[in-house]
Amino acid sequence: GASSFSGNSESKRYTVQEVIGKGSYGVVCGAIDNLTGERVAIKKITNVFDNVADATRILREIKLLRLLKHADVVDVKHILLPSDPQSFKDVYVVFERMESDLHIVIESNDDLTHDHHKICDFGLARPFIPDNAMSPVFWTDYVATRWYRAPELCGCFYGRYSQAVDIWSVGCIFAEVLLGRPLFRGSDAVSQLQLITDLLGKPPPAVIDRISNVKARTFLAALPPKQPRNLADKFPSAHPAALALLRRLLSFDPLDRPTAAQALEDPYF
Secondary structure, three states, X not given: OHHXXXXXXXXXXXXXXXXXXXXOOEEEEEEEEOOOOOEEEEEEEOOXXXXXXXXXXXXXXXXXXXXXXXXXXXXXXXXXXXXXXXXXXXXXXXXXXXXXXXXXXXXXXXXOOHHHOOEOOOOOOOOOOOOXXXXXXXXXXXXXXXXXXXXXXXXXXXXXXXXXXXXXHHHHHHHHHHHOOOOOOOOOHHHHHHHHHHHHOOOOHHHHHOOOOHHHHHHHHHOOOOOOOOHHHHOOOOOHHHHHHHHHHOOOOHXXXXXXXXXXOOOOO
């Protein structure tokens, strides 16, 4: 409740109503902006300086959200100023309020609406600078939650990777919408690859040979022959055009995945 804002110089501007989410980062509360009358969400990120890597990630997420102004990206309305800039431990970020969560909608079988069309979590986002060897995207291993992680990220196969990892994640979310549950629920990198190859089949030798990680290359090469499954068997209620798009998005080889612009030109849309 309001006690979460104790010690913050701008706490009187907002009336906290309820807790709407909790996680390892802290807590999210619904609130009213007393200045504008708007319903907002306030994310309290606790003890931001306890871990250097976490502090870097939090700063990066806030910077990206403030830079990315788009109708499909949640809007950062304000960052509360600390009472003491020299000793504060928590960060409060004020977002526009979203009244639903995509995963809850999927599990409930409710229809998707435009209210669900906003990206709000950039905690694992990275900047991408094409053809720049110093871009952080080339040396950061953990860039996606495991269930949505492209195969080239399972063990850092390729060393360098591209926006194709995001296309894979979009494919996993699209599959989750069609299926009603996450598609690849691996418990570790090995089980993740097992689930992926169970559906997509064992990648051809030419793809395996391009993998720079020796252990990963050896693991895949040693797999018994696996044929790709018919997606219609896995997704019996899905339209054939949706499955054709899904097959493109979930190509094992990143070179075979479409760009975002190419995906939007797919006949499914």
